[in-house]
Amino acid sequence: MKPLFAGVVVTAAVVCVVAGLSSASQTVANKDTAGSGVASPIYGVTLPEGYRTWPLVAPAEEGKPLDELRAVLGNPIAMAAYAKGQLPFPDGAVLVKLAWKRTPSGEFEPASVPGAATTVQVMVKDARKFADSGGWGFGRFVQGRPADAAEHRTCFACHQVRVVGHDYVFTRYAR
């Protein structure tokens, strides 16, 4: 394990230099993605490293009873697919949906802002590995821990019925 760990450190260092990102930016990412590393049941999907710095696909709001603000972020493969209007999404595309309780702003009355984080939900495209679920693997995480198998069984069941025409992905790129 030691060589692997060293490799990760070196890789991260190289990435910072290549990207020209400050160590402080990396700190944000690391805090937010420091999950348990535990994979979701059924699909074996984990929280992807550094997702919190990925570009925004679109925000959303979910009404009652959840009453949440949400934002979907995409990895480079997913963002390139959105840019090209490429459907189905290619293998390697990853989407992450962050959700927070919708909370009234105490500083600007008409506004609502993110309150407590609720879930982080992940979709990973691998047409062969996840052939039984439209090519997508799902992960639903609460405080970095995956939800149970019963909850994961609901993911594709809902996407399959509602957004078959958009490769089972609800979120469109917000222009």
Add this chain to the structure above:
Amino acid sequence: MKPLFAGVVVTAAVVCVVAGLSSASQTVANKDTAGSGVASPIYGVTLPEGYRTWPLVAPAEEGKPLDELRAVLGNPIAMAAYAKGQLPFPDGAVLVKLAWKRTPSGEFEPASVPGAATTVQVMVKDARKFADSGGWGFGRFVQGRPADAAEHRTCFACHQVRVVGHDYVFTRYAR
């Protein structure tokens, strides 16, 4: 070494794309930032190149009468400041707020999603240049064109009264 090298290359490539260096991502960004290049009145602020690929600070919702979904993105200097809790924000920090009409999802009843884009609003930190407005220059753009001077006079007036304790910035980083 081979696995390590491969890891470096792959990860570095991913980060380069995240940083806005991929041609595909740039295509998305360019479409969205292809403004007139015209600067805002009073402040001379323009739409920053490539902002649409910047990381998310936080989403928000604004109630009636505007009824909008919003997302604030930050450049690397701004994101580093958020990570460190650095106040005031350092010179060079840029925040961009995108706004869209809040539109019911036709695919998932409880959800609202971005409809037509309304405004893109920019804050640029330069303590000396913008000393009369808390160190911030403001730009408010509709379809890539800056709003008039009268609208720009309202920017700092509102921020000054409401968020003096957070360097005149409403948006907090959504963890």
